[in-house]
Amino acid sequence: MKDKLDAIKHRFExxxxxxxxxxxxxxxxxxxKLSKEYKDLEKIVQKYEEYKLVTANIKNAKEILSNEKDPEFREMAKLELDELYPQEEALEDELKQMMIPKDPNDSKNAILEIRAGAGGDEAAIFAGDLFRMYQRFAEKQGWKMEVLDxxxxxxxxxxEIIxxxxxxxxxxxxxxESxxxxxxxxxxxxxxGRVHTSAATVAVLPEMEEVEVDVNMNDIRKDTFCSSGPGGQSVNTTYSAVRLTHLPTGMVVSCQDEKSQIKNFEKALKVLRSRLYEIELQRHNDEVGAQRRSMVGSGDRSDKIRTYNYPQGRxxxxxxxxxxxxxxxxxxxxIGDFIEELRIAENATKLKDGGSTEKAR
Known part of the structure; x- marks a missing residue:
């Protein structure tokens, strides 16, 4: 671990x-980009300096025990070691957690897509319940949520709601949540009065910027149509809603949230970029099967991840x-407890897989 931490400190400098x-x-x-890297590395370097101070104090206390004959000094050294060993262990654990490579997309905004699955009308109602759950969670976090379609x-x-x-x-x-x-x-x-089982699919995509995902505009067909949702006098009178079709994949994205066709186009294009990024990422993961997808981090839409049992309140x-x-x-x-438990499980998997090597460059 020391070699990796020394490499991180060198990169920080x-x-x-x-x-x-x-x-x-x-x-x-x-x-x-450099500012973000500086802040990320600074936290690890500061913790490393703290760790080095503790290990140096442990070394000094051990030397006293080895060389000092005075019983009072020896007793003080023993008491100091009793305090320092737990500190050393705690700092080691913290450093291991901090050295786990972060997903570069973690700091990005997200596209949230919820679709009714098996279960007919009840599945659609449940999709609405999930949307309200995420809406309230976003409010508690101080996030901004905008419905696109x-x-x-x-x-x-x-x-479907995006x-x-x-x-x-x-x-x-x-x-x-995917x-x-x-x-x-x-x-x-x-x-x-029979209990039914229904399902809804949730997809969470990192919002990608133009510089991160290159989209050839010649591959996109743009159609406009009248908005059908809330929006005042412009609804059903102006062609402000936008539908984008990505011709190579057949992927279709619509947006009618804004009264402005330009704004709807920009928002739809963001969703399209994020979906195309997801396709490329999945292809990459399949090709390099060694990228050990953890049990919580795969985001596979076909995985049954959570059950909401109303009769048992579980x-x-x-x-x-x-x-x-x-x-x-x-x-x-x-849902914060679920997210925290999943994050802990993912970090434990990364530690087990030796994922901390990527941080040191």
Whole structure:
């Protein structure tokens, strides 16, 4: 671990020099990248200095025990070691956690897509419940949520709803929500009182910028149509809604949230970039199977990840076997415990796989 930490410290000193160079300050993109790296490395270096001080004190205390004859000095050294050993162990654990390579997308905003799955009208209603759960969670985090496009269910909820989430570390927290969410309850339309199982699919994509995903505009067909949702006098009178079709993949993205066609086009293009990025990332992961997809980090849409059991008031995350019995609270947006447990599980998997080598360059 010491070699890796020394390499991190060397890189930190290198970045400190680069960031003050005129060419770096003249290039805002480069300056921003270096600033972020500096802040990330600074935390590790400060913790490393703290760790080195503790290990130096341990070494001194051991030397006293080896060479000192005075019983009083020896007793003081023993007491000091009793305090220092737990500190050393705690700092080692902290450093191991800090050295786990972060997903570079964690700090990005996110695209949240929720679609009704098996279960007919009840699945659409459940999709609506999930959207409200995430909406309340976003409010608690101080994030901004914007709906881009939606298709309502015939009995409530949504067949599909796509939105953006903006704020600090959005994707890093929300990425664990990708997958199939299952609900077990008695639907409002059920006359016999039988418990039904329905499902909705959640996809969370990092919002990608133009410089990160190159989209050939010649590959995109743009269609405009009248908005069908809320929006005042412009609804059904102006062609402000936009539908983009990516010809090579057949992927279709619509946006009718804004009254301006230009703004709808820009938002739809962001979603398209994020989906294309996801396709490329999946292809890369499949090709380099060695990128050990952890049990919580794969984000595979076909994975059944969580069950919401209304009769028992229980929510279970199947990836980590974690259950809580406060379903109403969870549906009110209190999903932070799940995210934290999933994050711990992912870090444990990365540590087991020796994933801390990427941080030192």
């Amino acid at each position: 290198e970045v400190a020099q680069l960031i003050v160079q005129p060419e770096a300050m003249a290039d805002m993109q480069q300056y921003s 939606l298709t309502e269910g015939t009995s409530g909820g949504y067949k 939105s953006t989430l903006s704020g600090p570390e959005v994707y890093g927290m929300m990425k664990f 997958g199939v969410h299952r609900v077990q309850r008695v639907p409002a339309t059920e006359t016999q 929510v279970t995350d199947h990836r980590i076997g974690y259950s809580v019995h406060n379903l109403p609270t969870v549906m009110d947006g209190e």
